Amino acid sequence: MTTTTRPGRRSFLTRSAAGGLAATGLGVLPRTLLAATDNPGADAGPARKGGTLVATWGGLEPQALFVPGGGGSSPFQTSTKILERLLKLDANLKFQPALALSVTPSADFRSYTIKLREGVTWHDGAPFTSEDVVYNVLQHWKPISAGIALKSLTGATASDPLTVVLSFNAPVPEFFLNSTLAGQYQLLVPKHLYDGKDLITNPLNNTPVGTGPWKYGKWVRGSHVEYLRNDKYWKAGEPNLDKLVIRWWSDPASRGAALETGELGLAYSNPVPARDIDRLVKTGKVVVDTRGYQNTAWTVTAEFNQRRDIVNRREVRQAILHAIDRQFIVDTIYYGRGKPAIAPIFSSNPLFFTEDVPRYAFDPKKAAALLDAAGLPVKDGKRFTVNLLAAAWFEENAKLGQYLKQALEDVGIAVKLDSVDRATALKRIYGDYDYDIAVSNFTSPLELVPTVTQFFTTDGIVKGAAFRNATGYSSPEMDAIVGKLAVETAPEARRALAAQFARLASTDVPIVPLVEIQSFTLAGKKVRNFTTGANVQGETLADVWLQA
Amino acid sequence: MPIRLILRRLLQAVPLLLGVVVLNFALIQSVPGTFLDVMTAEQQVTDPALIERLRVTYGLDQPPAMQLLKYIGSVARLDFGYSYRHNLPVLDVILAHLPATLVLMLASIAIAVLVGMAAGIVSAVKVNTWWDSAVSAFAVLCFAAPSFWLGIMLIILFSVKLGWFPVGGMVTIGLDGGIWRQALDVLHHLTLPAVALGLFYSAAYARVMRASMLEVSRMDYVRTAYAKGLTRAAVVLRHILRNAVLPIVTLLGLQLGAVMGGSIVVEAVFSWPGIGGVLFDSVMSRNYPVVLGILVLSSLVVIVANIIVDLLYTRLDPRIKAA
Numbered sequence: 001m002t003t004t005t006r007p008g009r010r011s012f013l014t015r016s017a018a019g020g021l022a023a024t025g026l027g028v029l030p031r032t033l034l035a036a037t038d039n040p041g042a043d044a045g046p047a048r049k050g051g052t053l054v055a056t057w058g059g060l061e062p063q064a065l066f067v068p069g070g071g072g073s074s075p076f077q078t079s080t081k082i083l084e085r086l087l088k089l090d091a092n093l094k095f096q097p098a099l100a101l102s103v104t105p106s107a108d109f110r111s112y113t114i115k116l117r118e119g120v121t122w123h124d125g126a127p128f129t130s131e132d133v134v135y136n137v138l139q140h141w142k143p144i145s146a147g148i149a150l151k152s153l154t155g156a157t158a159s160d161p162l163t164v165v166l167s168f169n170a171p172v173p174e175f176f177l178n179s180t181l182a183g184q185y186q187l188l189v190p191k192h193l194y195d196g197k198d199l200i201t202n203p204l205n206n207t208p209v210g211t212g213p214w215k216y217g218k219w220v221r222g223s224h225v226e227y228l229r230n231d232k233y234w235k236a237g238e239p240n241l242d243k244l245v246i247r248w249w250s251d252p253a254s255r256g257a258a259l260e261t262g263e264l265g266l267a268y269s270n271p272v273p274a275r276d277i278d279r280l281v282k283t284g285k286v287v288v289d290t291r292g293y294q295n296t297a298w299t300v301t302a303e304f305n306q307r308r309d310i311v312n313r314r315e316v317r318q319a320i321l322h323a324i325d326r327q328f329i330v331d332t333i334y335y336g337r338g339k340p341a342i343a344p345i346f347s348s349n350p351l352f353f354t355e356d357v358p359r360y361a362f363d364p365k366k367a368a369a370l371l372d373a374a375g376l377p378v379k380d381g382k383r384f385t386v387n388l389l390a391a392a393w394f395e396e397n398a399k400l401g402q403y404l405k406q407a408l409e410d411v412g413i414a415v416k417l418d419s420v421d422r423a424t425a426l427k428r429i430y431g432d433y434d435y436d437i438a439v440s441n442f443t444s445p446l447e448l449v450p451t452v453t454q455f456f457t458t459d460g461i462v463k464g465a466a467f468r469n470a471t472g473y474s475s476p477e478m479d480a481i482v483g484k485l486a487v488e489t490a491p492e493a494r495r496a497l498a499a500q501f502a503r504l505a506s507t508d509v510p511i512v513p514l515v516e517i518q519s520f521t522l523a524g525k526k527v528r529n530f531t532t533g534a535n536v537q538g539e540t541l542a543d544v545w546l547q548a
Numbered sequence: 549m550p551i552r553l554i555l556r557r558l559l560q561a562v563p564l565l566l567g568v569v570v571l572n573f574a575l576i577q578s579v580p581g582t583f584l585d586v587m588t589a590e591q592q593v594t595d596p597a598l599i600e601r602l603r604v605t606y607g608l609d610q611p612p613a614m615q616l617l618k619y620i621g622s623v624a625r626l627d628f629g630y631s632y633r634h635n636l637p638v639l640d641v642i643l644a645h646l647p648a649t650l651v652l653m654l655a656s657i658a659i660a661v662l663v664g665m666a667a668g669i670v671s672a673v674k675v676n677t678w679w680d681s682a683v684s685a686f687a688v689l690c691f692a693a694p695s696f697w698l699g700i701m702l703i704i705l706f707s708v709k710l711g712w713f714p715v716g717g718m719v720t721i722g723l724d725g726g727i728w729r730q731a732l733d734v735l736h737h738l739t740l741p742a743v744a745l746g747l748f749y750s751a752a753y754a755r756v757m758r759a760s761m762l763e764v765s766r767m768d769y770v771r772t773a774y775a776k777g778l779t780r781a782a783v784v785l786r787h788i789l790r791n792a793v794l795p796i797v798t799l800l801g802l803q804l805g806a807v808m809g810g811s812i813v814v815e816a817v818f819s820w821p822g823i824g825g826v827l828f829d830s831v832m833s834r835n836y837p838v839v840l841g842i843l844v845l846s847s848l849v850v851i852v853a854n855i856i857v858d859l860l861y862t863r864l865d866p867r868i869k870a871a
Contacts, residue, residue, distance in 0.1 A: 071590050200602075202635075220821060222645050222648070222820075222825055223719075223819070224717070224721060247721070248819065250815075251700075251816050254700075254715055257700075258716060261708055261715055263714060423833060424579065426581055427585045430585075464585070465588065
């Protein structure tokens with residue numbers, strides 16, 4: 001049954017999941033068969049067949065229905081109804097078979113054998129085979145969508161129509177590889193339609209052909225995309241609905257109104273401002289659910305440019321952190337829908353989270369004292385001036401920029417604040433490195449390598465590449481820890497390395513998560529079974545159903 | 549005469565359109581960030597070689613002047629370029645959205661003109677009465693209320709509370725039926741956004757109509773008409789209105805561009821699948837072929853509309869000759 005959020009629900013789920021993971025060896029799967037388990041996120045009761053669901057998310061229309069490099073959350077949602085992945089990470093944080101039945105490592109973890117599901121066909125009727133997987137590994141994932149994750153990949157071969165062997169030049173942790181295969185960017189496209197053509201600009205990306213429960217129906221640009229039932233879907237009986245529609249409301253207030261009138265049935269990823277949630281729930285027509293975001297935890301960050309004087313000094317960064325009241329940010333900017341972040345590994349990550357890290361409690365007097373001790377006393381009314389850049393792609397970031405300006409000025413630091421649009425922010429932060437302190441965001445999956453670690457490693461410094469190491473932080477010690485984390489295959493040893501990573505990151509603080517932002521879904525009361533995975537944005541919605 | 553006028557005006561439009569392209573290209577170039585910055589960020593592209601390949605593929609390795617010249621050359625061949633973001637030719641992107649915007653513009657202008665003129669006439673005929681004050685208050689309110697706020701208020705009242713109109717979109721998804729049923733469905737969806745946009749602009753028409761009516765009322769020929777023994781209604785309808793309407797026609801021509809701009813906001817509130825959302829997104833993603841394409845085509849729409857206004861002028865007042 002669909003549930004509304006209750007106090008402590010998220011932490012309860014997190015602890016439950018943590019217990020489950022500990023019991024199964026930190027989420028590592030039985031090697032020959034990916035376990036089918038009960039799904040606590042599923043709603044009980046027989047699914048009712050039929051009906052149309054209109055769904056949306058808290059953002060805009062995608063640029064294409066499928067974007068080979070990933071393309072962010074919007075195309076991720078539109079493409080995952082049609083295109084599938086090899087594995088799925090369920091709400092219990094266990095990998096479930098999707099197009100792969102099993103993923104088995106060799107004894108030295110330098111190769112993996114993938115057994116594929118039998119009898120799967122593409123929507124045009126062609127059979128899905130190991131050749132498709134090999135094509136995607138070599139032509140899609142490795143060069144475009146998962147270059148860093150598959151850095152050590154040396155080959156992919158099809159040993160028979162349903163078996164693929166991946167070879168690596170270094171040991172690859174099992175959780176890491178499974179996370180990659182179940183990841184946001186590892187969708188499978190048909191080789192027979194893409195081979196020999198440019199994957200990125202292929203017109204087929206607007207009308208994808210996949211193996212999923214939904215077939216492309218119609219895309220009315222600026223309005224919605226319609227999906228038709230795939231009657232030959234490999235999972236017999238699904239999808240439950242006759243039709244699925246993803247529609248875009250560019251204005252959050254309209255999104256809330258559409259939920260209220262029933263024109264919209266399901267809305268993922270913070271579709272309305274946090275302040276509107278309680279009002280909508282009180283109407284009795286809408287429920288809120290915070291499940292399903294474990295693998296896409298969301299944060300707002302402060303990034304300190306190591307190329308700039310003063311903020312390149314660790315003691316200054318640490319002092320500045322003491323001037324910031326994170327609880328105030330949660331309460332006022334996020335309306336309580338979040339919690340102060342502790343470290344780059346979030347508290348919602350039961351696999352790697354540790355509390356054993358340096359903390360920077362809000363203490364302006366201590367901040368001032370530390371700055372004095374660093375030889376930066378107040379002179380002529382200020383200690384020094386920083387250029388603070390707020391990437392205002394979210395209104396909360398702009399507000400946070402204003403708060404930080406005030407907070408830093410309270411301890412004598414003059415601030416020149418720029419709140420800029422998306423393209424400007426991307427260029428200034430990740431292209432030109434033109435800032436002292438930047439307010440930005442990142443999303444963190446459970447597996448830290450490479451999505452989180454690349455903010456801290458030397459090889460994460462790629463000029464012009466967004467959401468990487470833009471601060472220029474480079475530490476041999478950090479590189480060594482992450483290097484080991486990438487190849488360590490023992491789960492307990494990985495956990496210890498992750499703790500080392502978190503402690504060093506929280507000591508050197510080149511980039512600091514300030515708030516773990518709570519993600520939420522809103523749904524009409526009759527919508528059932530809409531959260532069954534660890535990343536709801538990528539749900540196929542095959543098992544969703546509508547109560548009479 | 550009108551044909552010569554039309555041809556001359558269309559020829560005059562060529563340097564104007566060239567100016568639009570050059571100015572807007574320069575404006576987009578002057579702001580930080582390129583399409584590739586946004587695209588590589590969205591697509592999580594990190595490989596420097598791939599980024600460079602994309603830069604060459606999309607011509608971003610060329611100097612801006614060369615990019616502009618190439619663009620002008622392709623527009624001259626009626627090729628508006630390719631939208632990397634949409635994976636479609638720019639013209640296809642525009643044609644997919646323009647009809648919705650034109651429908652919204654026409655409906656809102658019709659509401660603005662009809663409501664505004666009616667209010668202005670009442671105000672002028674009942675000058676210095678409470679009718680006049682009420683119309684003035686109405687005009688001030690309509691003009692002061694931002695159309696996005698008015699849109700949200702209309703949604704709360706007529707969609708959420710009363711359930712009379714849909715919250716957004718242009719059609720009911722999956723609606724079957726003949727062309728009339730579908731047309732009525734579009735009309736149903738169109739009502740609130742057209743009212744939200746139309747009421748805002750009706751304020752100007754009301755004020756201009758009132759002033760114009762009062763001015764014409766003081767003319768000698770109006771006094772003569774009364775002296776001939778005509779009824780007040782006849783004088784107002786046959787003598788005052790026809791001459792007082794000329795400033796309204798002028799305003800109509802001037803406001804077309806503004807209505808198109810205003811529709812961007814209303815389209816966002818009502819999820820109207822028009823060109824506004826595409827333009828906004830294209831500016832934000834620095835997708836300049838689409839931005840320029842929309843601006844060129846919308847400039848053309850305004851130019852053509854102004855030619856129609858000029859023709860109307862000569863029809864309404866034969867003393868005005870096409871210059």
